[in-house]
Amino acid sequence: MESSVQRRVEAISRHLLSLPREPKFFLHQVLLNGGKVKNGDAEAVIIGGMVLDIHAIPSVPANPRTTTPGKVRYVLGGVARNVAECVSKLGTKPFMISAVGLDMAGKLLLEHWKSAGLSTEGIRKQQDIGTPVVCNILDIDGELAAAVASVEAIEKFLTPEWIQQFKDSICSAPILMVDANLIPPALEASCQIAAKSSVPVWFEPVSVAKSRRVASVAKYVTVASPNEDELIAMANALSCASVFPPIERGNKDSTESLFQKLKPAIWLLLEKGIRIVVVTLGSDGVFLCSKGGPSFMNTGLERLKPYGSCEQFYKIVTSSCPSHWGGATDSEKDSHLFAVHFPALPASVVRLTGAGDCLVGGMLASICAGLNVMQSVAVGIAAAKAAVEAETNVPTAFSLASIADDARSVYTAAKVVFNQSML
Secondary structure, eight states: OHHHHHHHHHHHHHHHTTSOHHHHHHHHHHHHTTTOOOGGGOOEEEESOOEEEEEEEESSOOOTTSOOOEEEEEEEEOHHHHHHHHHHHTTOOEEEEEEEESSHHHHHHHHHHHHTTOOOTTEEEETTOOOOEEEEEEOTTSOEEEEEEEOHHHHHHSOHHHHHTTHHHHHTOSOEEEETTSOHHHHHHHHHHHHHTTOOEEEEOOSHHHHGGGGGTGGGOSEEOOBHHHHHHHHHHHHTSOOSOOOOOOTTOOHHHHHHHHHHHHHHHHHTTOSEEEEEOGGGOEEEEEESOGGGGGTTOOOOOOOHHHHHHHHHHHHHSOSOOTTOOOOOOTTEEEEEEEOOOOOOOSOOTTHHHHHHHHHHHHHHTTOOHHHHHHHHHHHHHHHHTSSSSSOSOOOHHHHHHHHHHHHHHOEEEEEEEOO
């Protein structure tokens, strides 16, 4: 009897793979929960590094070849871990797939994860794993001056075989985020699992060197979030040549002139199949780019109806940032590039190392809560502001009211910088 039931479940599962995204997700949740839908089980899946960051912060300008007075702090980090923590603090439960050791660093990371009420099921835990550690040396302004990373464990132990064990979680996720700490075979395995169930994929480049790993998975990627340097590296990797030189920024570059410098690389990423490119510009904000127009940015990112704390988040943000943004009209032409600039917010900067991760985390949480991409960028920038004003990579807590107010300031100041054919 049991084998008969199992065969029936497997047959239904195979059938679900052929259904359109939203009905498939709904029915898949019914199947997994014995005929009942549990909205809270819709977890964003995040795959990548959990890292202990050591931050060395001088109190005076550092001199070479000698010690400098300052403070040294242990901070929980890793791009994927930071993003997942940010997502959880904005009301969306993430499912983390990673690898740590049973050493001091690993225990610190795991204890914090458990204390936050988050699942450690997807985190590989072994005695022979050396937990990833990064030593960051900051300057007196909080900017990263230099860093040494010991993160080989992510590449060695976060394997396609380990990731494959959690294919059901990936297939039922509203979105999958992968960070480029994964080796290409692990990136490909993750993206292929997601593609079979039409789960949108977010690619977070991590660094200039690792951003080039997009070459093997670009056709699966819905959203990529590079900074300027990572954008150029990704474009060169996808063009199989060093076609795009480094961007030289002038002190008086306008938003429009900066976009013109980045436009060829952005367009190449879009031409290679990436649906949305979110270019992070630090204190200059964000460029949100896609083919078509505003409504096309949400293709493949349509979510279920918000629930629980997500519903509260959705209502608060929507009251500040209406879902219809009237800054442009759509074009149905595949040769049409649409780009919007969102400004950064003024902030009392403590440190900058978690800003980009919280921007991505804010956007992922927003998308999972049912907000559109334009609203999500505004929330991401608001979350990034909160991050730079905190001592840790991710703030201890977010005020949803403050996030919504800041998001409104960003949303209303956003403007179209390009909306025309590339022919």
